[in-house]
Amino acid sequence: MRRGLWKGLAGVVLGFGLGLTALSGPALAIERCVASLMQQAVAAGVRPAIADQMLSGASFDEKVIRFSTSQPEHKTEIWDYMAFLVDAERIQDGKANLKKHGRTLASIEKRYGVDRHVVLAVWGIESDYGQFRGDFYTPHALANLVCAGKKRQKYFKGELIKTLQIASRGDVPADDFRGSWAGAFGQTQFMPSTYNSLAVDFDGDGRKDLVNSVPDALASTANFLKNAGWSNSRPWGFEVKVPSGYNGPSGRKKYASLSTWGKRGVTRIGGGKVSGKLEAALIRPAGANGPAFLVTRNFRALRSYNASTSYGLAIALLSELVSGGEPFKTPWPTANPGLSRAQRLELQKLLNKNGFNVGEPDGKVGPATRNGIKKAEAKFGMPVTGRPSWNIYTALGGK
DSSP, X not given: OOHHHHHHHTTSOGGGTGGGGGSSSHHHHHHHHHHHHHHHHHHTTXXXXXXXXXXXXXOOOHHHHHHTTOOHHHHSOHHHHHHHHSOHHHHHHHHHHHHHXXXXXXXXXXXXXXXXXXXXXXXXXXXXXXXXXXXXXXXXHHHHHHHTOSSOHHHHHHHXXXXXXXXXXXXXXXXXXXXXXXXXXXXTTBOHHHHHHHOOOOSOSSOOOTTTOHHHHHXXXXXXXXXXXXXXXXXXXXXXXXXXXXXXXXXXXXXXXXXXHHHTTOEETTSXXXXXXXXEEEEOTTOTTSOEXXXXXXXXXXXXXXXXXXXXXXXXXXXXXXXXXXXXXXXOSOSSOBOOHHHHHHHHHHHHHTTOOOOSOOSOOOHHHHHHHHHHHHHTTOXXXXXXXXXXXXXXXXX
C-alpha cells in the first residue's frame, strides 16, 4: 500500500463518491471519485492492497462512456453482426476446440444438461474460444461508469465492489480482469454478480477461475444456461417459411404449440410439417423478407446471456455449424452483405493501399476505419455510411 495514496484518502468523505462527478473536469472528478470508491471497497472487506492495485491509475476513458450508450448488437444490422461473428474461421476453430475439449464438454453436458455445442458457441462468440478477452481493464471501466456514467451508477458500483472482492479472495488474479466496457470478464464474460451466483469450480482446484481455467469457464456457462431455463429435451428452434401475406401473431414472447403454428400455415424451411405440443414463438429479425424462425424457451435462455435477438441467433447458428449442421437457408434481405473478420482485415489493408490511411490493420472496425470507409465511399460516389460492407470492399479490389 502506498502511504501517499492512503494519506490522500483520509480527506475524502465516504458518502460523497457519486456526487463528485459534478467537479470541474472529468479527470479530477474521476480521481476523487475513485479515491472514495477505494475506501468503500475496503469497508466492504476488500484488502487495501488489492483496492490500491486495481483502482490506482484509473482515469477518464471516453471509449467506455461512448460504448455505454451504443452497443453493437443493438445498432448493427443483423447481416453485418452475423457475418463477422459466425464466419468460417470461428466455425473451423469451434470444431477444433470441440475435439480438443471433447471430454470436458461431454462431462459438462452430462452434469448440467446443456448441449455441449451451445456451450462451445457461447465461448466462441464471447472470447473467440479464449483468444480475445476484451479491450478493457474492467475495474477501471467500472470506475468510469460509476464516476462519469449517465445511468445505472449504483448498479455498476456494486459490480465494481464485487470485482475487487473476487480478487481479494484469490479466485482470479487482480491483473486478469480483462473484458467488456460494462465489467464482464473471463473466457465467457461473466458480470461479477453473475460470477458470485453461478460460477463453478469444475476443475476441482478450489478456485472459480473463469479467466485461466477452460473447464471452470465452460461449466459456469452451462450452469448459467441451465439456471436460465435451458433444457436438452427441446431445440433452440429452427428456420421456417411463413406464408406470403401472413399477418398473424409474431414476436419472441407470443408462444403457441407447433401444431398451432402449422395451422397458421408455417412450415419448416424445407417444406416439412410443423406439428406437436412443443411451444414456440415466431421471430422475423430482418422483417418479412428475411429469415423466419420458430424459437422455443431455450432461445430465451440464450438471450438471457445477452438481451439481443441477433446475439441469440449467432449462438444458435454457430452451435449448429460446429456440430455439422447447415446454415440458414433464407438470405438476409440486403444487396450489400456484411464482411467476415478476414474480409474486414483485408478491407483495412485495401483502404491503406488506396490512400485512405486507417492505421495498422487488425480487423477491428473503429472510428479510424469508419472514417476511411466514408472517404472511400465518397470517392466512389457511394452513399457515405462508414459501414464495412461488400460493396466498398469490392470497389477497393476485394474478392
